[in-house]
Amino acid sequence: MNKIRKLLQFIIPAAVIAFVYWEGRGEFRRIDWGGTFHILRHMKSTTLLLMIGLSLLSVASISLYDFILRRHFRFPINAGDTFRFAWIANSTNSVIGFAGIAGAALRTYLYRNRDIPLPTITASIAYLSTITITGLSLLAWSGIFGVIPMDSILNAHPWTLYAVWAIALYLPGYLVLQGSPFYTKWLNRNQTRMNGATIAASVAASLLEWLCAAITFWFIGTCFLPDLSLAAALGIFTVSAITGLISMAPGGIGGFDLTAMIGLQLLGYPPDRTAAVLVLYRLLYYLVPWMIGLIMAIFEFLAVRRSATERNVGPLDQVLNGWQRIWYLPNQIEVIGEVGAWSLGKLVFASGAVLLFSAATPGLLSRLRFADELLSAPLMRLSHLMSVIIALMLIVLSWGISHRLRRAYKWTLSLLCAGALFTFAKAFDYEEAIFLLIVALLLWMSKNRFYRVSAPFNRNNAAIWGLITLILAYAYSLVASRTHPAFFKHLPPNARISWLINPTQQLVAILTGLVIAWLLISLGLILRSNRLSNNGATDAERQQLRMFLEQEHGNFLTHMLFSGDKSFFWACEGQVLIPYAVIRNKFVVLGDPIGKLEKLGEAIGECQRYADLYDLLVVFYQVTPQYLPIYHDNGYRFFKLGEEALVPLASYTLNGKRNAGMRNAKNRFDREGYEFKVSAQPHDDRLMETLRHISRMWLKGKKEKGFSLGWFDEDYLQTSPIAHLVDPEGKVIAFASLAPGYDNGATLSIDLMRHLPDTPNGTMDFLFTSLLEWAQAQGYSTFNLGMAPLSNVGQAQAAIREEKLANMVFRHGGYWYGFEGLRKFKEKFTPAWEPRYLAYPRQVSLPVLLMELIRLIARRPRQGDPNHK
16 A cells, blocks of 8 residues: 555656646747856846845745644744744755655654654644645635636646636635544544634635745746736746646646746746746745755754753863864764754755756856966866766765765765865855855764764665766756857857866766766675675684573574574673674564573663664564563564464373374374484484485475574584484485574474475374474473464454554465464464564564565575684
């Protein structure tokens, strides 16, 4: 269902944008993009400042929603926090928020940090999602009644009339819905009902938001399109906003722009100037506020950590001089958390994009002349080349900044400073240089948060970033090829152009930058230095494990650690062992940690910090109920994997009516001359070769599985006893390896179990009953028959959605795996059933994690390198 929803979120906007483009493809093709960029580069500074100021005021007006929610739901936050949260959420949602998802997620995160209950947050976001369209609905009614002119664009494209009517009818529909039980239960989440004053204020806030955006659009338009009236701009803006809204794309991108372009051209304005209006509107109303929002987000996560930092201020601060205090400032303020790092990553990406497109467009003529007098033409061309190279490197390195990599921080800080220098040298573009230096300052202030030594970087990541750089390189070439010819048209006849970058130099610059960026990506993929080893335990580590188990008790899964495919993390100075394997960005621990009970909580925290150095999330697979409180205290959630069958040997017997079938099967095999044997290690070569043949026949060409399942490996099988069944001719037809529990002989588990395909019915019944009797005679108290996956999962009405789905798989998935049959088979031996759980952090997607675990278990087993240290 989630995949279908995500697919629709992509298909619907793409379809709407494609349809709008098809309708307006003629107008779009007539745009002279070179002329457009020339117009933008030669705006007056005072005009640009007025546009920026009006755009920021318009975006600020959107915060009225949050002030209304704060009053109605009685949020315990001050006005400054309310405004800041609103700006961060709204500006981000406008740029990257499909159907409001990004804004809702950010509001939830920010409000949760202020200890506001989640049901209240959910109700407020649900209300907000329904109210924001009401103002646009009022504007649509204004157009329908002729208050603002829409006729020209509606007549040119009649399909837009249906969209306008649909949005116009939203407001009356919303007002009717307000009084319904559906709204109270599902949208308002049984919170306090909205009163008339709150609804009226919300509709007024929505109208103000759309009017401010429309006025900003009009004001930008008047700077390029003479005699553009406010009424005409309101009509075009309203239809364009409705088109963008139904596309569900972030900020209505595509649908809004093409509709507005068509509307303005219908008024007789040239395509290059209408394009300039839309480009500037996108930059000033969307991207600039988003950049400000990213900076706000960084300092918001500074505030969360500041109190802890203040407690750590010590006597050292009293002896530091002024310069030393400035230098150690990042040590005194822990600026960012996960979202802050994400914000900085996007700022670094934006820095690369700004630097790249600054290099693609010619500088201002007056600055170029001044630079030509001070600097040589070769130096200016070199600065241009270095700007392109640094831009693409910054774009690639933004991934490392988002993942808080120490090496990415050092490279990025140097490149930002160098980029500021080169962009200033190529054409005195001080605006871009200042922006890069501000990002560099924010990065430097956050340097203590870049502590990771590595992060998972696979072929998919390399392909994505390679494609991103290729698209940006193409965009650079497109912009450069269109803007420079337009620039030539406006040069004086006697102008010197020795400093102008010709098309060949542009091509050399972008190809060089692309090669270096791809080299950086390739090195990240091929070398991946300092990444966490996933080679399994070495012989020395397994010997250390044997010595450790002489002092500490193991568990049902401990013996599998000798298979060699699990790596070992020793916590609490070697007092606790945590076996793990890595799959994608997951640090998957097999079973519970082994060691002193009082140290387990500390060991889990130490393991989490260790995995975080490599940007990995720690999950625990097949944990027991005994340790759930410890996992809970460390921030874990739980998913029930199934139940393990534990036979209490003290009460085990074949007597009684219930066990008649098992008893008869055993007696039949005894009469026919079948023999049950248990051989102790070391096993002779002849037996191992026989078992290898049985294993090969049982697999039937399929691959071995690993991690939580045993597989046929001679070295591993030599570490424990093996039970085998011999037919009357002396031929071994089935075997099962046994796994001790390393708990002073109390428990024994079945590990690898295989048989020939032509064995008689009841073979496994006979093998199991013989095993249980043998273990009983040897003095074991519990025999572990293994887990019945998905058994007793999701049966309760209040179970989580994923466990209910697992229950359906258990009941109806017999075609792929005999879930119910396995449970029934093990029920024959009257075991006690003990649940097993998956413990995972809350930021992990459970469906994705389950798929990764399936891949991990299905991965071809490999043993540790004996020479690996």
